[in-house]
Amino acid sequence: MADYKYFQYDVLKEFCTKAFNKVGFTKKESGIIVDVLLQSDLFGIESHGVQRLVRYHKGIEKGLIKIDAKPEIVFQTPISAVIEAHDAMGQLVSHQAMTLAIKKAKKSGVGIVSVRNSNHFGIAGYYAKMASDQGLIGWATTNSEAIMVPTNGRMAMIGSNPIAMAMPADPYDFLFDASTTVVTRGKLEMYNKAEKTLPDGWALDKDGKPSTDAADVLKNIIAKNGGGIMPLGGVDEVLGSHKGYGYGMVCEIFSSILSQGPTSNYSMTGGRGNICHGFMAINPAFFGNPEDIKKHFSKFLKELRDAPKAEGQTRIYTHGEKEVEATKKILEEGIPVNVNTVHEMIDMAKFVGLSYTKYFGKIKAEDKAKKNFY
DSSP states (O other), X not given: OTTEEEEOHHHHHHHHHHHHHHTTOOHHHHHHHHHHXXXXXXXXXXXXXXXXXXXXXXXXXXXXXXXXXXXXXXXXETTEEEEXXXXXXXXXXXXXXXXXXXXXXXXXXXXXXXXXXXXOOSOHHHXXXXXXXXXXXXXEEEOOSOOBOOTTOSBOOBOOOOEEEEEOOSSSOEEEEEOSBSSOHHHHHHHHHTTOOOOTTSEEOTTSOEEOOHHHHHHHXXXXXXXXXXXXXXXXXXXXXXXXXXXXXHHHIIIIIHHTOOOGGGTTBTTBOOEEXXXXXXXXXXXXXXXXXHHHHHHHHHHHHHSOOOTTOOOOOOTTHHHHHHHHHHHHHOEEEEHHHHHHHHHHHHHHTOOHHHHHOOOOHHHHHHTOOO
């Protein structure tokens, strides 16, 4: 892959941790942020890994992300809570929220925490996995800047609004994490960086007509001119557009509605991120013996993997399986980073006062001009 450079996990971890520490986050806070980012890259989800650094860099510069924010619990019961993030870094308040949900679930069977006025939090699956790593069922969702055009509409009104759920199983946990749009905004950003044409069925222009121009779609999303990304199921109800639209609304309810925070169409307005999240942890022990439940679920997952295969297919995956395999492979071979993202990381290194040559090497003038450097 000529347009990519491979980095060892530890190199990126050190660079990113020091970069966040340099802008004012504590070492512990920087570690949490970077753990979420690199988990995405290890899972093979490039759209939400280090390529997102530029978003956080700009968010901090513009004051969208408040480094010294102090999230506070503004409503609480034994099984629920609402957290006002006060424009905190999304990963930090989300880690706090899921930790609280887990604590409540261990004691009361379920914990549900809704967060308002936060920022982008990375991959939803990270927080669901926090619960499953402790033997619980985890759920996480978020709203975001409006990118989804509702069925029969031509203006983006809902975010990518992902659903993530994780549950303990053998030989590896179940982990489902997917946006309720056909693709995420991050995927469009990747195609734009690579100067690639979007596949048919992903996006709409400002008039609500299908578009394959990543730059134009992104420009219209930012300017709120109209258009955006299609819901799961595409542009009409024949293939289930209304279902993706509905799933997006479910996520909106758990994030912005329960917290009484800004809905997706008010995200990234007024100089604030205005993003809301929703988290839930469920304790299987409140339904029976947790190990018996885990064995029962694991048996079904194995039956799914062993089910008859379609012609030409050799494998049926269960959710979480690809992520386990991707992590092993990427740790061995390195994390692939688009050279344009490398350029963005170098800009961030200069901004925070880190020596970029230590992590990215020296750049020749002719390569820098082409952005075709390692």
